[in-house]
Amino acid sequence: MKTIYRVCLAVAALAVIVAGCTGASHIKALQPATPPQAPLLRVPAVLPAVQLGVEIDGYTYPGQDVAKAAQQDIAYITGLHANSVVISFPFFMDSPDSVSVHATPATPTPQQLAVIVADAQNAGLYVVVRPLLDDGNLHTSRTLWSPANQGAWFASYRTFLLPYAAMAQADHIQEFVVGTEFSRFARSRYWAPLDAALSRVYSGTLAFANNWGSAFLEGAGGNVIETVDAYPPLSPPLLPAWEAFDRALPAGTVETEVGIAAVSSAYRAPYRPSWPTSVLDPAVQATWFSNACRAALATHLGGIYFWDIGLGKISRPTLADQGGWAYSAGAQAIEQCFAQVVP
Amino acid sequence: MATAVVERPATARASLARTSAWYRHREWLPVLAVLVAQAVYTIRLIPLGFASDDEARYIIVGHQLINELFHGGGSPFYDTYFSGAPVIYSPLAAVADSLGGIVEVQMASTVFMLTATLLLYLTVKRLFGYWPGVLSAGLFAGLGPTQVVGRNAIYDAMAFMLTGAAAYCAARTDEGGDRRLLLVPVVLLFANATKYMTVVFDPVVIGIAATRETMVREMVRRAIALAMMTVALLGVAVFIAGDAYLKGIEFTTLARQAGANVLLAAEPTNASGIVAETWDWIGITIALAVLAVIVAVISRAGAPDVCVLVLCLFASLVVTIEALHLHTSESMHRHDDVAAWFGSIAGGYVLGFPCRLSRRDWMAVADMALGGLIIVTSWAHYGQLPSTYYQASGYDTDNKPQQDPLYGFLRPYVTDTKRFYLLDGLDDFGLLYHDQVSLPWYRLIDDNYVKYPIPGRGGDWQGLAQGKTCTSIKPGCMYLEGSAGYQAAIYAHVFAVISVTRTSLLSTDPVIEQAVERTPGYVLLTTLGGGHTWIYAPDYEHFNTKGQQVKVRAEAG
Numbered sequence: 001m002k003t004i005y006r007v008c009l010a011v012a013a014l015a016v017i018v019a020g021c022t023g024a025s026h027i028k029a030l031q032p033a034t035p036p037q038a039p040l041l042r043v044p045a046v047l048p049a050v051q052l053g054v055e056i057d058g059y060t061y062p063g064q065d066v067a068k069a070a071q072q073d074i075a076y077i078t079g080l081h082a083n084s085v086v087i088s089f090p091f092f093m094d095s096p097d098s099v100s101v102h103a104t105p106a107t108p109t110p111q112q113l114a115v116i117v118a119d120a121q122n123a124g125l126y127v128v129v130r131p132l133l134d135d136g137n138l139h140t141s142r143t144l145w146s147p148a149n150q151g152a153w154f155a156s157y158r159t160f161l162l163p164y165a166a167m168a169q170a171d172h173i174q175e176f177v178v179g180t181e182f183s184r185f186a187r188s189r190y191w192a193p194l195d196a197a198l199s200r201v202y203s204g205t206l207a208f209a210n211n212w213g214s215a216f217l218e219g220a221g222g223n224v225i226e227t228v229d230a231y232p233p234l235s236p237p238l239l240p241a242w243e244a245f246d247r248a249l250p251a252g253t254v255e256t257e258v259g260i261a262a263v264s265s266a267y268r269a270p271y272r273p274s275w276p277t278s279v280l281d282p283a284v285q286a287t288w289f290s291n292a293c294r295a296a297l298a299t300h301l302g303g304i305y306f307w308d309i310g311l312g313k314i315s316r317p318t319l320a321d322q323g324g325w326a327y328s329a330g331a332q333a334i335e336q337c338f339a340q341v342v343p
Numbered sequence: 344m345a346t347a348v349v350e351r352p353a354t355a356r357a358s359l360a361r362t363s364a365w366y367r368h369r370e371w372l373p374v375l376a377v378l379v380a381q382a383v384y385t386i387r388l389i390p391l392g393f394a395s396d397d398e399a400r401y402i403i404v405g406h407q408l409i410n411e412l413f414h415g416g417g418s419p420f421y422d423t424y425f426s427g428a429p430v431i432y433s434p435l436a437a438v439a440d441s442l443g444g445i446v447e448v449q450m451a452s453t454v455f456m457l458t459a460t461l462l463l464y465l466t467v468k469r470l471f472g473y474w475p476g477v478l479s480a481g482l483f484a485g486l487g488p489t490q491v492v493g494r495n496a497i498y499d500a501m502a503f504m505l506t507g508a509a510a511y512c513a514a515r516t517d518e519g520g521d522r523r524l525l526l527v528p529v530v531l532l533f534a535n536a537t538k539y540m541t542v543v544f545d546p547v548v549i550g551i552a553a554t555r556e557t558m559v560r561e562m563v564r565r566a567i568a569l570a571m572m573t574v575a576l577l578g579v580a581v582f583i584a585g586d587a588y589l590k591g592i593e594f595t596t597l598a599r600q601a602g603a604n605v606l607l608a609a610e611p612t613n614a615s616g617i618v619a620e621t622w623d624w625i626g627i628t629i630a631l632a633v634l635a636v637i638v639a640v641i642s643r644a645g646a647p648d649v650c651v652l653v654l655c656l657f658a659s660l661v662v663t664i665e666a667l668h669l670h671t672s673e674s675m676h677r678h679d680d681v682a683a684w685f686g687s688i689a690g691g692y693v694l695g696f697p698c699r700l701s702r703r704d705w706m707a708v709a710d711m712a713l714g715g716l717i718i719v720t721s722w723a724h725y726g727q728l729p730s731t732y733y734q735a736s737g738y739d740t741d742n743k744p745q746q747d748p749l750y751g752f753l754r755p756y757v758t759d760t761k762r763f764y765l766l767d768g769l770d771d772f773g774l775l776y777h778d779q780v781s782l783p784w785y786r787l788i789d790d791n792y793v794k795y796p797i798p799g800r801g802g803d804w805q806g807l808a809q810g811k812t813c814t815s816i817k818p819g820c821m822y823l824e825g826s827a828g829y830q831a832a833i834y835a836h837v838f839a840v841i842s843v844t845r846t847s848l849l850s851t852d853p854v855i856e857q858a859v860e861r862t863p864g865y866v867l868l869t870t871l872g873g874g875h876t877w878i879y880a881p882d883y884e885h886f887n888t889k890g891q892q893v894k895v896r897a898e899a900g
Contacts (some may be wrong), residue, residue: 031390
């Protein structure tokens with residue numbers, strides 16, 4: 001009897017202890033410190049084995065809903081099975097002899113650009129940003145122009161670029177293009193100091209976009225990777241012609257622009273944006289794009305980007321915008337090619 | 344002879360009964376005061392810091408073992424590297440965790456340690472009398488390690504309590520064939536199984552039981568009998584438990600090496616450092632134990648008392664001796680607590696010694712006052728150590744972590760239960776526990792051990808398929824372990840997250856880092872926590888910049 005009593009007492013004591021501890025364990029003062037809030041980290045994008053993308057020509061205008069425009073663009077691009085995007089942002093000069101560059105209301109601010117970038121990164125795209133000199137006031141193509149006073153021009157250009165480079169660093173943009181299609185002064189000694197200045201605020205990859213006819217040697221200071229905006233005149237059959245063009249490029253080169261007008265004779269001058277015609281032929285774009293893309297894959301280029309869609313302006317080919325290709329045979333060709341690689 | 348029986352009034356009888364009850368129970372008041380003080384001192388530590396990786400490990404393992412019990416799923420390898428049988432403490436911890444979270448598990452340790460103190464009082468009372476018992480309890484309760492062990496949600500407290508229970512059983516035995524002797528090896532078995540290192544105290548406990556005999560010959564017979572029973576029970580238990588447990592016992596206890604493993608990654612410590620650390624934590628009990636032996640010899644105390652005191656002195660030093668042998672003080676301050684438990688037996692003896700000799704009440708009171716003063720001083724000194732300890736463990740005085748931990752960070756990256764994660768063995772369980780992530784055990788690999796099933800050879804991550812395990816790819820090998828296993832798994836993009844967060848002594852860490860850097864697709868996510876955390880980026884393309892999931896390429900199918 002005594003043993004049973006003791007056992008019962010022990011069990012009761014144990015129950016009281018467990019119940020007491022359970023009750024006490026919920027006392028707020030006894031709770032351990034809350035682990036620090038996790039920082040919001042971004043998943044870094046991996047350099048795709050081959051960059052398959054579209055270029056956004058990032059002209060904006062006052063009052064534009066950049067977020068909405070970016071959302072539309074990125075949705076369209078991802079719908080093409082792209083894994084990458086180049087976002088160009090325009091800057092301006094007042095005249096060919098001007099020693100300074102500047103932004104206008106058509107230039108997205110770094111904050112606006114960051115909105116587009118964030119959408120692209122959210123969609124898992126590899127992101128490249130690049131400045132693009134609007135040659136409207138140059139009276140010639142930027143590929144044929146060079147600054148009269150390079151020292152002053154580069155100083156102004158650096159001042160313009162640094163806030164964008166800082167944004168690129170803050171937003172973990174993988175690649176930043178320091179110059180686009182400046183064929184006439186690609187070997188200027190001022191590129192190296194510019195690269196160094198940018199490198200101080202941006203730790204990602206710096207690049208320089210050559211125009212298709214330019215030599216590929218030590219452009220833009222020599223410490224950056226080089227890409228090519230590819231507008232070579234080619235004759236059918238296009239696939240071997242593109243393959244021959246691609247094989248002449250350094251291994252792993254990325255074609256940062258491939259585009260053509262939806263005009264029957266455009267193969268002869270794909271760099272020409274507008275032709276005097278009243279009839280459009282989207283099949284030209286489809287054939288051009290399809291072969292360019294297939295050739296890029298066959299020759300193991302680093303990637304290919306198709307020029308272009310506007311910011312919030314995803315254009316079909318029209319007489320006013322003959323280079324537009326969205327929602328047409330050109331877009332289908334791009335999608336079919338990209339889908340071979342990106343599921 | 345006629346005896347006159349005088350009837351007392353009923354009220355007087357009741358008063359006498361109350362007085363008797365009071366007298367019967369008032370002896371508990373000093374012990375109760377000690378226990379309350381110990382509880383307060385211990386519980387104040389509970390809110391300090393986060394659950395350590397060890398605490399998280401035992402709780403998570405307990406949950407996994409319970410889950411395995413009911414649902415199967417293969418046996419984790421915990422028995423091969425735990426320093427106590429995982430089936431004993433961990434399930435209890437898991438149950439407590441389910442009831443009240445980490446605080447309840449820690450409070451369970453507090454209860455274990457309070458019980459250990461109570462057992463100490465009862466043991467010493469049995470051996471040397473009441474006041475030595477009270478003083479020894481007061482001495483032990485005020486030690487920093489007692490409070491640290493009582494606060495930590497690991498198996499130490501339970502093991503120490505069981506060791507104390509075995510010692511109490513030993514002290515309770517009388518001469519001759521006392522049936523309570525049978526309890527000694529059984530309780531020792533539980534204590535040893537809970538924490539393997541407590542086996543070093545088995546000879547002390549058996550020795551205490553032996554000293555309950557008055558004849559030397561009987562002492563020897565009892566010691567031999569108990570030793571044989573204990574060894575036999577342990578042998579049978581190990582045999583039933585199997586090779587994995589034997590491997591775990593060898594790895595963690597018998598053949599333990601400093602810095603040999605992520606779980607035993609303490610840096611080697613020189614002898615003077617080890618001695619100094621012991622002195623800092625439990626110096627007073629060792630000093631008093633030495634003094635007790637001297638006093639007992641000089642005062643010509645009985646041989647059994649001297650034997651007990653010598654055994655207690657040995658016990659109070661054995662952890663330090665083992666640390667000197669291993670050249671590391673890893674976990675020593677916790678293990679020292681069970682040493683201090685035995686040291687406090689001798690401490691109580693010597694502090695209460697004048698009281699035993701004195702025939703005058705005022706001298707007894709003076710002795711108690713002196714003993715009390717020593718104990719209060721001890722509390723004042725050693726009671727502050729735990730806060731120092733927690734500061735040294737990575738928490739500043741405001742209870743803020745001194746370095747950025749990964750806690751709260753990895754959760755978004757480790758929620759997919761179909762992926763594998765390679766996390767640093769020093770904090771993997773802590774991360775999962777804090778982030779409340781529940782993964783099948785075989786999805787979590789640490790930098791200590793990997794058993795990579797070579798593709799196409801029939802192996803599996805759960806180890807259900809039996810096959811040869813090799814350290815390099817050879818014909819007939821089903822699994823790869825060691826550096827080759829890590830390299831092969833990383834090259835195959837097996838791990839979605841790889842986190843080597845701290846400077847480790849392990850040779851596998853540089854191998855892992857090199858393999859990651861050579862494998863396309865892995866990107867450095869962060870250096871939080873003082874190391875490197877990579878993810879295999881293609882696995883996380885669906886993450887947006889704010890850590891939320893978005894449906895990417897929904898349009899693209």
